[in-house]
Amino acid sequence: MTHPPYLSPAYRSSVLRAPSRPPVVLRADPDAVELTGPVFGHDEVGELDADLTRHHAGEPIGERIIVTGRILDAAGRPVPHTLIEVWQANAAGRYAHQRDQHPAPLDPNFTGAGRCVTDEQGRYRFVSIKPGAYPWRNHHNAWRPAHIHFSVFGTAFTQRLVTQMYFPGDPLFPFDPIMQSIPDPAARERLVAHFDLDVTEPEWALGYRFDVVLGRTPTEEP
Amino acid sequence: MNAVQPTPSQTVGPFFGYALPYDQGPDLVAEGHPGAITVAGRVLDGAGEPVPDAMLELWLGETGTRRALDRTGEGVSGFGRCPTGADGSYRFRTARPAGPYLAMLVFARGLLRSVATRVYLQDGPDPLLDTLDPARRATLVAEPVGEGTYRFDVRLQGEGETVFLEF
Numbered sequence: 486m487t488h489p490p491y492l493s494p495a496y497r498s499s500v501l502r503a504p505s506r507p508p509v510v511l512r513a514d515p516d517a518v519e520l521t522g523p524v525f526g527h528d529e530v531g532e533l534d535a536d537l538t539r540h541h542a543g544e545p546i547g548e549r550i551i552v553t554g555r556i557l558d559a560a561g562r563p564v565p566h567t568l569i570e571v572w573q574a575n576a577a578g579r580y581a582h583q584r585d586q587h588p589a590p591l592d593p594n595f596t597g598a599g600r601c602v603t604d605e606q607g608r609y610r611f612v613s614i615k616p617g618a619y620p621w622r623n624h625h626n627a628w629r630p631a632h633i634h635f636s637v638f639g640t641a642f643t644q645r646l647v648t649q650m651y652f653p654g655d656p657l658f659p660f661d662p663i664m665q666s667i668p669d670p671a672a673r674e675r676l677v678a679h680f681d682l683d684v685t686e687p688e689w690a691l692g693y694r695f696d697v698v699l700g701r702t703p704t705e706e707p
Numbered sequence: 708m709n710a711v712q713p714t715p716s717q718t719v720g721p722f723f724g725y726a727l728p729y730d731q732g733p734d735l736v737a738e739g740h741p742g743a744i745t746v747a748g749r750v751l752d753g754a755g756e757p758v759p760d761a762m763l764e765l766w767l768g769e770t771g772t773r774r775a776l777d778r779t780g781e782g783v784s785g786f787g788r789c790p791t792g793a794d795g796s797y798r799f800r801t802a803r804p805a806g807p808y809l810a811m812l813v814f815a816r817g818l819l820r821s822v823a824t825r826v827y828l829q830d831g832p833d834p835l836l837d838t839l840d841p842a843r844r845a846t847l848v849a850e851p852v853g854e855g856t857y858r859f860d861v862r863l864q865g866e867g868e869t870v871f872l873e874f
Binding site: 530557568583664675 | 776
């Protein structure tokens, strides 16, 4: 199984929010609205939107990173011209969100939200800083591994995916109920980016590669 | 082509509010658009408490001429996004869809994967609705509460739990 079950009691917030009934499976209906999805124009996204280090007057504190990869469909074909949105904590593990109460410093030069549209080959590329781990109140001494949130559209509303990208070798993985909510270790591994020296730019930024594979739509041939 | 495996879902978490919502995101049509309707309601958890950190997305089936993100252009956009307020409430201004329903996705802290549902603007013969018992069927039909205004609550769990869909 790829996805986590809705009810994953170690992740406390799921307990009252997980649906208790199984979803109703819709038989293939070629007219279903959900088999299509919104198209976003490249010109709706600003050139700088994909560089999270350049949204303010100064440079953010932290380890500069490049995150790049491809969005693929279930058959491994690139998904061009699809919108990707990312958001993340700053290098100290603090979100620029008013409800984040973690007593770590905000960075006036880092908001931590970006977006881009994939190119013809389904590729995307973000420049950012490596987010910090942060504590949360799920259980005693709970810490989230460093991660970047990804929101991806694809070509059908049924492919819509929100997920989190993690960084290789993080010692917090075994203790994180959100990552561990995914039952299959191989599936969990697919959320971990790969360090890539070819993406890394000398004297400037570390490079990570992260591909996203969307689910199959009901009418799509495997 | 190498075999590929799908990427697992993870929760949207509690801190998307500064990143994903955008100006006029809930307005698929501009104010005063002829025939515009309002679809509004609340997202509730298994204890009947409001969910203040959910986000809903609406899809009409066509991208349209009003743009989805920067909201320039005239007419209708097929896509909208609305975060819930402190009382779990949301509100979309939209055009009527071509068919009987609007597609809706719900994201929230605590939801490890989004849930998909449909907002039917009226009850009637329908391939999906007709498979549901009356109580469950009713969870997908919005309640008209005034001129061009529909109420549609999303109950994530428990009594009156909204019908969620898998494709």
